[in-house]
Amino acid sequence: MVLQLSAAWDRPALLSTCTCNIMERRDYYEILGLDRTADETTLKRAYRTLAMRYHPDRNPGDNECLVRMKEVNEAYAVLCDGNKRRIYDLYGHDGLTGYSQSDIFSGVDFSSLFREFGLGGFGFGNGIFENLFGRGRTSTRERRRAADLRYNLELPLEEAASGTERVLEIPRRRTCTSCRGTGAKEGAVSTCERCDGSGQAVREHRSPIGVFREISVCGDCRGTGRFIKESCSLCGGMGVLEEVHDVTLTIPPGVDTGHTLRLEGEGEPGEGEKASGDLYVVVSVTRHPVFERQGDDLYMQQDIGIAEAALGASLSVPSLNGDCTLEVPDGTQTGSLIRLKGKGMPRLGSRHKGDLYVVVRVTTPTGLTQKQKELLQEFRRLGQDGEVG
Ligand SMILES: [Zn+2]
Numbered sequence: 001m002v003l004q005l006s007a008a009w010d011r012p013a014l015l016s017t018c019t020c021n022i023m024e025r026r027d028y029y030e031i032l033g034l035d036r037t038a039d040e041t042t043l044k045r046a047y048r049t050l051a052m053r054y055h056p057d058r059n060p061g062d063n064e065c066l067v068r069m070k071e072v073n074e075a076y077a078v079l080c081d082g083n084k085r086r087i088y089d090l091y092g093h094d095g096l097t098g099y100s101q102s103d104i105f106s107g108v109d110f111s112s113l114f115r116e117f118g119l120g121g122f123g124f125g126n127g128i129f130e131n132l133f134g135r136g137r138t139s140t141r142e143r144r145r146a147a148d149l150r151y152n153l154e155l156p157l158e159e160a161a162s163g164t165e166r167v168l169e170i171p172r173r174r175t176c177t178s179c180r181g182t183g184a185k186e187g188a189v190s191t192c193e194r195c196d197g198s199g200q201a202v203r204e205h206r207s208p209i210g211v212f213r214e215i216s217v218c219g220d221c222r223g224t225g226r227f228i229k230e231s232c233s234l235c236g237g238m239g240v241l242e243e244v245h246d247v248t249l250t251i252p253p254g255v256d257t258g259h260t261l262r263l264e265g266e267g268e269p270g271e272g273e274k275a276s277g278d279l280y281v282v283v284s285v286t287r288h289p290v291f292e293r294q295g296d297d298l299y300m301q302q303d304i305g306i307a308e309a310a311l312g313a314s315l316s317v318p319s320l321n322g323d324c325t326l327e328v329p330d331g332t333q334t335g336s337l338i339r340l341k342g343k344g345m346p347r348l349g350s351r352h353k354g355d356l357y358v359v360v361r362v363t364t365p366t367g368l369t370q371k372q373k374e375l376l377q378e379f380r381r382l383g384q385d386g387e388v389g
């Protein structure tokens, strides 16, 4: 809602001062640390600096940074767009109340900006699928690129080691082919009578200091300027259709939790002038019951008996490439680490392989037979005579 003196229509400075204290949102210029005259280059430089500082890739799990990054994204999205910036300069945040999140972010290609900065274009939220930056469903306004999608892929350790191929079923949205995104049955859309298509509701009140004009979003058409008499039957009035698209993904050997694979053009489909978005597959390797991964190396625990520990033994132990032989030297203590060279994880994009470390635990036997007891008693007696140890 914007309050303004009608006499002050062409005096924006006055207007912006009277609107700022209505809401407690931070000023976009302040967020980016800029003054109001900042040009495009300065704006981009400021955005870059803050994106480098707050980007979730650089601050994994830090919520404060995520909030800052979102704030910075929004400030940048508004100020880099001549029109939105003009509205913001004139009316502050209130000038943009009729804009949805997708309107705010329309026209800004964050993914390519982040690529330019060497950062990933993902990292917002935790759902299996979500549009980046909280962009809502496809708006009918033109954007340069459709939304990027994120897919969280869980992978067992074996497949992370061998590399694999997966067919992902990607739900995507495209503009409804029947109503072309209007959400209305053909011919069933008319101009909103209340606002006459402007999408705004204007009221005037008189007061001792002048005539106030109050501008808000039209309640009948929610700012669209259109009135839908009957919804499109194909999309149910949503203006978009959900479809499932298969994408074949090749996962290289050695991927680890947090690695991201980018599939260009496999995000939401582009239409007309607009290019398709990208698909970001974020890998998460599940915990293995036997092996624990630390970088390229694997760790596992192996129990051995006291005789094997004392005398040494050749044991068969599991590895990711099938069973292999573990040579336990004589006199092995519990907690010893035995390395099996090259039996760990492959390093992504290299021929190097990590090692498998076996942590040995010597177990004390229980439930001994009479014969075993006699032998151990014999063993103890020999030890007391000084012949062992
Ligand atoms: Zn439709």
Ligand SMILES: [Zn+2]
Binding pocket: 192, 193, 194, 195, 196, 197, 198, 199, 200, 218, 219, 220, 221, 222, 223, 224, 225, 226
């Ligand atoms: Zn209206």
